[in-house]
Amino acid sequence: MVLVTGGTGLVGAHLLLHLAENDENIVAIYRNEKTLEKPKALFTQFQKESLFSKIHWIKADILDIPSLEVAFQNIEFVYHCAAKISFDPKDETLLRKVNIEGTANIVNFCIDRNVKKLCHVSSIAALGDLKDFEIIVTEAMEWNPEMPHSDYAITKYGAEMEVWRGQQEGLQVIIINPGVIFGSMLWKTSSGEFFTKIKNNFPFYTNGCTGYVGVFDVVKIMSLLMKSDIAGERFSLVSENLSFKEIIFILADKMKARKPSIEIKPWMTAIGWRLDWIISVICRTNRKLSNNTAQTIHSHEIISNDKIKNALNYKFQSIDEVITQIVSKNQ
Template identity: 65%
Template sequence: MILVTGGTGLVGAHLLLHLAENEVGIRAIYRSQKGLKKTESLFQLYQKDSLFAKIEWIEADIIDIPSLEIAFQNIAYVYHCAGLISYDPKDEDQLRKVNIEGTANIVNFCLAYDIKKLCHVSSIAALGDLKPHEKEITETTEWNPEALHSDYAISKYGAEMEIWRGQQEGLNVVIVNPGVIFGAGFWHQGSGIFFSAIKKGFPFYANGSTGYVGVTDVVKIMVQLMKSDIVGERFSVIAENLTFKEVIFNIAEKLNVKKPKTEAKPWMLALAWRLDWFSATFFKTKRSLTKYGANSLLTSEFISNEKIKNALNFEFQSIKSVIQEAVDLDKR
């Protein structure tokens, strides 16, 4: 039987859709009825309502050990998609608890229940930092603890350390490090905010760059890796390296809304993150732009996907077609 954590998030929900179409014996954990409804709505969006009933749902939390005892009964394979995404410094403790401690719990249960293989969803945020002479980030790029990282990145890196601990103790593991993930059905959380913000008329663009990938490709790669003999490896999962401007303009075009006209200059972003800090400090608003986030909008990084392409002979869907598909589906 297969267990999926994070089944009410973008990756987990799309993974469950794929598994329900192709596998039997699927169990997923959820924390709230609201989250469960989001996944059910995704199945409805793809007109696969009947497949939702194939999933056995268990109310559990990766930081609640007694609930995991129930979830792990009779499980052979685990996809660990659960995690907290936040760039608000106030969430540092919760990020560490969910992403590091929660992953440690999953690893411990996998070891205790002799799980055959674990697939962990990490992030490109947990990849290494380029040295002055290096031009592309790969799976072997070294993490520099002295470099500026978000609390989210640190928590995902810490989660990977727990996965490697599990491997050292005899667990078969594989890690995927997706870039910014686009997909249908989740426009009000995570990377889906790109779509909702641009639809409302987001006024700025930036010329920094990073890696992007469609959620369907992420899911296909996870399943193929789990069915393969590959263990003890991590894979950067990105389709294309694109500037924020290219992505924002393409989403605006597909949504048929005005493209932003103002480039976010360094001085503007420096002012913006300071104002955001001031508002959060004195008016208790939630942070939307940190110093790290502002810097990342100006930073260009190239992330290699050669390892996964060679390992699985995989061809990625273009980001333009991923965006078009997501917009078309959400118009239903």
Template identity: 55%
Template sequence: MILVTGATGLVGSHLLVQLLQENEEVKALFRSDKQIEKVKNVFAFHNQTALFDKIHWAKGDITDIPSLEIAFENVTHVYHCAALISFDPSDEDELRKINIEGTANVVNCCIDFGIKKLCHVSSIAALGNPKEHETTITEETEWNPEELHSDYAITKYGAEMEVWRGHQEGLEVVIVNPGVIFGYGFPKKGSDVIIQSVKKGLSFYTKGNIGIISVEDVVKCMIQLMKSNVNGERYTLVGENISTKELLDFIAAELNVKKPSIEAKKPMMAIAWRLDWLISKIANRKRKLTRNTAIASYSRTTFDTFKIESELQITFQKKESYLKTILQAHK
């Protein structure tokens, strides 16, 4: 049996669909009943409602070891998709608890229960830092702890260290590092925030690059890697390296709304994230723009996917083939 953590999230829910389409027996870890309805909507989106009832649901939490141990019973393979995504510095403690400690718990259970293989969903945020004059990041690019990193990036890197620890103790592992993932079913979360911003009339853009990929491509790579003999490797998953402006313009055109027309240059972004900090303090709300996200918004780095494309002989979808479907739902 296969266990999927984070089963009620974007990657986890679409992974459930694909695994059940391949007649796998799947156990899904969930924390609250209200999240299950979102998974059901994802199955309906893929016209696979009949498969939804085949899921074995296990209520638990990766930070709660007793519930996690119960979920691991009779499991042979694990897809670890559970994580907290936040770029708000006030969430540092929760990021560490879920992303690092939670992953350590999953790894320990994999070892204790004799799991055959673990697939860990990381992020391009956990990849290394290009050296001066370098513009491309690969799986071999070294992480520089002296560089400025968001708490999210640090905790995803820390989670990978826990997976590698498990590998040193004999656990077969594979890690995937996806870019910004677009998929159906989770409004106002993750990449959908970008769509919502454009839909509401976003005026500003930056001249940075962004690595994007469809959730279907992410889960397809995960399943192929788990079924292969690959062990102790990680793979960058980015379908396209495009400019942020190109992405925003494409979304605006599909939604028939005005395209962003004002370039937010570095000095403007420096002022913006400071204002956001001040407003968040006064209004007691979550940060919408931080120093790290401001800097990332005009980064020109790109991500090399030669390793995954050559080993799996895979061709990633372009935004025209999957974003149009997602944006149609927004209309």
């Protein structure tokens, strides 16, 4: 029996679809009835409604121990996809609670219930820090606590520490670190904002660079790793490293939208995040641009995918193909 946390999110829902297509016996947790609309809509989009009904849904929360007691009955394998994603400094406490404490709870149950293997979904944000002479980020990079990191990155790194603790206590673990994940436009947050903004003729771009990956590559690799003998490893999942300008222009081409024409310079975002902070304090609104985010969109780090390609002999789908499929599915 397989347990999936975060099954109502982007990765979790696509993972459920992939596992269901492969006749896995699945338990998935959800927090309220309304959140089930998203994965159900995904199954409908791919004409797999009959498979959705085969998933055993249990109302539970990774922060609620009694509900996890029920969810972990007869579980052999766990895919931990649940997490809080936010780059607003106001969410620091919630990020720590969900991402670190929630992961600790999952790890503890896996150990207590003798789960055979745990796959934890982390992020490239939790990878180590480059030294001054380095430009390529690998899984072997060491985390430098003296370097600036977003609260989200810190809590995802903290979650990984809980997973490694589980390994030290005898649990078989795998950690994946996906880049920016592109999937169905059923989700209007996270990477889905790229599509929404381009559709609304967003005029700005930067030349910063990061790694991107399609959600179906992510879930296929998760399943392959769980079925393999590989354990005690982490893998960066990135199909391509592209500049924000390149990715935005690809999106504009596929969506037949106007391409952005105004480059945002570092000095502009330096002013922007400070103004955003002032506005958030005065108006008590959520932050839209933090200092860390402002730096990230100008970063030129390259994320290596050599380790996963060599481990599984895996070939990623190109981002151009991923975006083409997403746009065609949502027209």
